[in-house]
Amino acid sequence: MWGLTPRDARYAARALMVMALIAGVAALKLAATLAAPVLLGLVVGVVLAPVVNRLRRIGVPRALSASLALILAIVVLILLVSALGPVLSGLMEEIPKIQREIRSWLDDIVSLVRGAESLGREIEESIAQGSDEAVKAAVPTLMDALWMAPNFMAQSMIFLGTLFFFVLTGEEIYAHLPARETALKAADRAVSHYFITVTSINAGLGLAVFGVMTLLDLPNAMLWGGAAFILNFVLYLGPVVMMASLLVAGFVNFHGGMVLVPMAVYLGLNMIEAQFVTPSLVGQRLHLNPLLVFLSILFGLWLWGPVGGVVSLPAMVWLLVFSGHRTEADIGMEPSAQAEPFAESA
Template identity: 75%
Template sequence: MWRLTNRETRIAAQALILIAALATIAAMKLAGDLVAPVALGLVVGVVLAPFVNRLGRLGVPRAVSASVALFLAVVLLLLFISALGPVMSGLMEEIPKIQSEIRDWVDEIVRMVRGAEALGREIEETIAEGGDEAVKAAVPTLIDALWMAPNFAAQALIFAGTLFFFVLTADEIYKFIPTRAAALRDADRAVSHYFVTVTFINACLGLGTFGVMTLIGLPNAMLWGGAAFILNFVLYLGPVMMMAALLVGGAMHFTGAMVVVPLVGFLCLNMIEAQFVTPSLVGQRLHLNPLLVFLAILFGLWLWGPVGGIVSLPILVWVLVFSGHKTEASEEPAPDPLPDAV
């Protein structure tokens, strides 16, 4: 009877692991409408874990703590969506202006390049004809909104249910693996600290961007501040997108050297945040490889879109801490056991 050698057994096992990983990724991609809100609910539940644990130590029943956590999460999400509304409205108002500015740039390039009149007219006609369609396509129609509403409601219900029942039964879940319960709690604390700290830093960056753009005189300063706050959650990619947008905005509203002043102003704020504020508040507790962070964000965006970009870093932090990545938070003593869920 033919038997595999140890080396062949290891190769076969590694091949099976690779196949299983690829199949899991494909399943997560295909089931994004289901898995993405579940992942978001788990991440929010982990972020709120220290708050819920503190309520538990005060004697608050677990069911009440879970209800309070769900209410707090819903309120924060509604406030975030309400704040995002003016930002998106302002962005939609800027699209025709950007289209006109691009058309002017094309005209200037055509004048500089000899023999490019035909190509210039073709590009110009494409922008003129397709620009309005692009703007219209960016604004969902009533039918699109009605089609998306049930899907959004279902995902919101999945998110709420996952968050509530995870917070309600977290202790029971951890009891299934008592040998790793301390590591699970360390990971929860690290994610909560990371997300809360980064949110505070991004809010300060947004306020700083709003103040700088107001002083410069760039229109829609609130729009730029909100965009800086939101985009900075997507490390590396977000600030680059913000700087590119500010360069276009400066070219639209200023002339001469003032064109780059909005970009330079934001770049200074971003350098202060990235080089001093974030390392002092986050880096001392958790050291992440920049390449790993960049790839995690790209993978999250590809997998689940904006939701994936939001949850990718908290999940990465959780996995690293759970697997033994040392942080200041993981060296803190574990909290006292919480009372059983009601």
């Protein structure tokens, strides 16, 4: 830079990089409705790339493979939307139960404190009123539903379009980046291996939670199994939310020491998954700083909500492998044992 010493020029360049980073984060935040489904489509496309590659090797045209990936994504979206109705209905049914349980707790507390009858009644009335308002706020109005439907459909179309065209043209995109092609393919293989393995582990955890909650006769056992499957994608925060929810469910549906059993059982299953199953299947040498993982998930949730929380860790794995800070062997896979997602068929 003109008129600056080399040291001042370095400081100025670093300041410009910091400002560019802040501007980039602000742009991603403002463009959440566009950027979040695009990144989700790219992540899903990378995950499905090995399957598409295998289909192409047995003679299936790439356009047909991309269409099959698109159909699969549409089916998953339909199943997800179909499952949300019963889940939300179940949650709405639980709110009055929690409200009654809070009133019962307040009655017990008030009975132990002399001279607090009027205060207890005021607290009960305020909580009851607040609970009613919370229920009204939680149930979307017709206008809210009409407003949210086009927004959801638009983001779904962005996600599906990104997925389809990435699977269809990924090979050509990588061919135009010969200097980075090897690193891009290695990063794609790492994310695909990671995401498929973690999805299988989370599905097993969800089935285990469903089975145990059924044995404990906890209402909505399927809801708890599905919640365990989804929330386990968000490391640290997801299990904490699950434990808190099961604690409330235990207080609502059981008495005595049984109120802690659902939470304790889930904690045991989660510890088995986190300490034994995931390290053995994903790889014990993926040394990611827990603080870095925690902050990246928080950043993803703040940036793009639930979608950001899900894609933040796969995106981190992709960046680490692409930049050379981690290798494919670091996540428990051998490079030679995996087919390159966009490699030329023999």
